Amino acid sequence: MAIIFPRVLPPTPGNGIIRAELVGQSVVGSTLSPFTLQEQVQVGQGQRWQMGLSIPPMQRDEAEAWVTFLLSLNG
Structure with missing residues (x-):
């Protein structure tokens, strides 16, 4: 599967990102x-x-989507 930019954040449970x-x-x-x-x-x-x-x-399947997203950034 090709990685297309710009990347879109995976869904986040609750109120989203707590701190960045x-x-x-x-x-x-x-x-x-x-x-x-x-x-x-x-x-x-x-x-x-x-x-x-x-x-x-989050649940494991939600976390796997985040891990995949972060690894796709290649860095």
């Missing part, structure tokens, strides 16, 4: 120069989104 938190992350490193004691910052190319999601308790 979306956080952006970037790769940044810093060091302190032993000669000048100044901070040196290196900004990397890596960036990603991280999401936390709370949904109400």
